[in-house]
Amino acid sequence: xxxxxSFEEILKQGEFSQPDLVRMLKAEGADRTALFSAAAARxxxxxxxxxxxxGLVEFSNVCSKDCxxxxxxxxxxxxxxxxxxxxxxxxxCRFAWENRFGSVVLQSGELSSSTFINRVDQLLRQxxxxxxxxLGITLSCGEQSRETYQRWFNSGAHRYLLRIESSNPExxxxxxxxxxxHSFEKRLECLQLLKECGYQVGTGVxxxxxxxxxxxxxxxxxxxxxxxxxMVGMGPYIEHExxxxxxxxxxxxxxxxxxxxALRMVAALRLLMPDINIAAATxxxxxxxxxxxxxxxxxxxxxxxxxxxxAFRKDYQLYEDKPCLDEDADQCRNCLEARIELAGSxxxxxxxxDSNHFSRRQ
Ligand code: SAM
Ligand code: SF4
Numbered sequence: 001x002x003x004x005x006s007f008e009e010i011l012k013q014g015e016f017s018q019p020d021l022v023r024m025l026k027a028e029g030a031d032r033t034a035l036f037s038a039a040a041a042r043x044x045x046x047x048x049x050x051x052x053x054x055g056l057v058e059f060s061n062v063c064s065k066d067c068x069x070x071x072x073x074x075x076x077x078x079x080x081x082x083x084x085x086x087x088x089x090x091x092x093c094r095f096a097w098e099n100r101f102g103s104v105v106l107q108s109g110e111l112s113s114s115t116f117i118n119r120v121d122q123l124l125r126q127x128x129x130x131x132x133x134x135l136g137i138t139l140s141c142g143e144q145s146r147e148t149y150q151r152w153f154n155s156g157a158h159r160y161l162l163r164i165e166s167s168n169p170e171x172x173x174x175x176x177x178x179x180x181x182h183s184f185e186k187r188l189e190c191l192q193l194l195k196e197c198g199y200q201v202g203t204g205v206x207x208x209x210x211x212x213x214x215x216x217x218x219x220x221x222x223x224x225x226x227x228x229x230x231m232v233g234m235g236p237y238i239e240h241e242x243x244x245x246x247x248x249x250x251x252x253x254x255x256x257x258x259x260x261x262a263l264r265m266v267a268a269l270r271l272l273m274p275d276i277n278i279a280a281a282t283x284x285x286x287x288x289x290x291x292x293x294x295x296x297x298x299x300x301x302x303x304x305x306x307x308x309x310x311a312f313r314k315d316y317q318l319y320e321d322k323p324c325l326d327e328d329a330d331q332c333r334n335c336l337e338a339r340i341e342l343a344g345s346x347x348x349x350x351x352x353x354d355s356n357h358f359s360r361r362q
Contacts, residue, residue, distance in 0.1 A: 007031045011038040016272055021218035024268040025261065032264070036298040039267035043299050046274040051296055051345045052353030054138060055096035055104045055307040056282075058316040059084045059123075063109025065142070066177050067165075069206065071240035071317045072109060078242055080315050084308075086123065092307040093127045093135060100350040103136035105161065105304055110142025117148050124155040136352040138202070143190045149197045160194045161202040161233060162187070166209065167223035168216045175209060175245060191227060200358040202231030202277070207265055208258030209237045210248035217265060225272055230358040231302070232269060235281025236262045238319035259287040263298060270299030277302050277355040285323045293343040302353070303340070 007027065010020045011034060027035045060083040061072045072079055089106070096104045106123065120141060127137055138159035139152060149160070166172045169184045176182035194201045205220045224232055236258035239249050252258070266278060280300035284291030292303055306324050308316060313325045340347055 008034060011035065011271070016268075018215070018218050018222060021221050021268055021272070022214050024271075025214050025217055025264050027264060035264065035267050035271075039270040039299040040297060042274050043270050043301065047277075047301050047356060049345050050301065050348035050351075050353070051340050051343075052103070052277075052302050052348045052351065053096075053101040054136075054279075054302060054304045055092065055101045056107060056304040057084075057089055057092045057104055058107050058306075058308040058312065059089050060108040060111075061312070061316050062111060063142075064112070065110050065181060067182070068175050068177065068244040069209070069237060069240070069319075071243060071319060072315075073243060074109075076242050079317075082312050082315050084312060086119075086126070088309045089123060090126055090130060092309065094130055096307060097131040097135050101135075101305075102348065102351050102353055103138060103159075104307070105138040105140055106157075107140040107161075108142075112144065112148075116141075117144070117151070121151060121155050124152060124157055128156040134350075136354075143186055146193045146197070149190075149193055149199070153197045153199060157199070159200040159202060159231065161204075161231070162190055162194065163204040163206075163233065164188070164191065164220075164223070166205055166212065166216065167220045168212075171209065171211055171216060174211050200230040200355055202233055202279075203227075203229055204232045204234035204279075204281075206237035207234060207262045208252055210245060210251035217261070221265070221269055221272055224269065228357075228361065229273075229276065230355040230361070231277040231279070232273075233279035233281055233302075233304075234262070234265060234269075235283035236287060238283055238286055238321070240317065240319045255287045259284060259291060263295060266295050266299045273357065275356040275360065277353070277357075279304060282306070282323065283319065286319065286321045289323075290339065293339045296340065296343040296345055301345075 024035055062081050063072055063074050066073045066075050093104050124137060127135055137157045138161060139157045140161040164187055172184040191201060191203060239246050262284060269278060278300045279302040280292035280295035284295055
């Protein structure tokens, strides 16, 4: 008879099979506690106690795509579209630099016009200049050509976030319109292009989507390992009533369950890929006010305080109950500091906080 591995034995392994990961994602009671403490210990041993801030600037909600889950999709005519002025974007970046955040993330809807590409390029140069080259810059502006990625890299961006959303092509097809503008293959190709251009590459998935299974999520974790990713941002899927996916809300679990599943995903990923950067997703905080700190305790090491000019925050509603709508940047920083300390970590001020995994891969 083949002996069945105990959960404790699984956690001590260096490699994990798909069934091992499914067991982690379903862990409850004592097993859940053991998973969280194993991941916390692994994190401290490999990446240490520091949490790095990336100031998030959502500089435009204009988007040419129609992802079926996203509140700012092009077809949502209720959204008031904005493009923040250069001076406001630069002021947010200056705030990040003066407060020694280390890095900023410029995020937007996806556009491919030359006006947009040139604008991002200019912003990158200006941010580098105002921070004397000190601020690290991450971009999250969707799918672009190799030339555009390379151009932005050459102008100062060195990390890029592009979530695969789901590594199951069939599920990807269900949550995106069925056209060439929303192709799974293109998404994969972009992740490869980003790597070839020299970026530290981040991807991730939404957790608790309609039609998604535990097998899908375990496969997502194996996918992240297989593509040798440097950084991951993944969080719960949260419904938005003005999106097509809202019609399938009867197929999703409660917000609390999605939240807890997201924590188990973070812990399992820390065990699977101990040296990568893992962000505590903002969507966690939309469900539980202390959500990001809980993720930091059990494996995450990156937090993205929102530095979007407050006038625009209500218009960047990807999902319902998005947090910090009326906070200014100072309040945001103070509140986070207190929370990180509560989570037993310290903030890596003034450091880029590059992924150890990326440094090893060079
Ligand atoms: N447009 C770029 C892109 O799609 O890569 C960057 C901005 S997009 C708003 C950033 C991420 O928001 C997406 O990758 C997606 O995972 C997440 N997102 C969108 N709608 C969401 C929802 N309803 N619940 C949770 N996350 C969502
Ligand atoms: Fe646009 Fe990104 Fe939202 Fe898709 S997820 S609709 S690309 S902003």
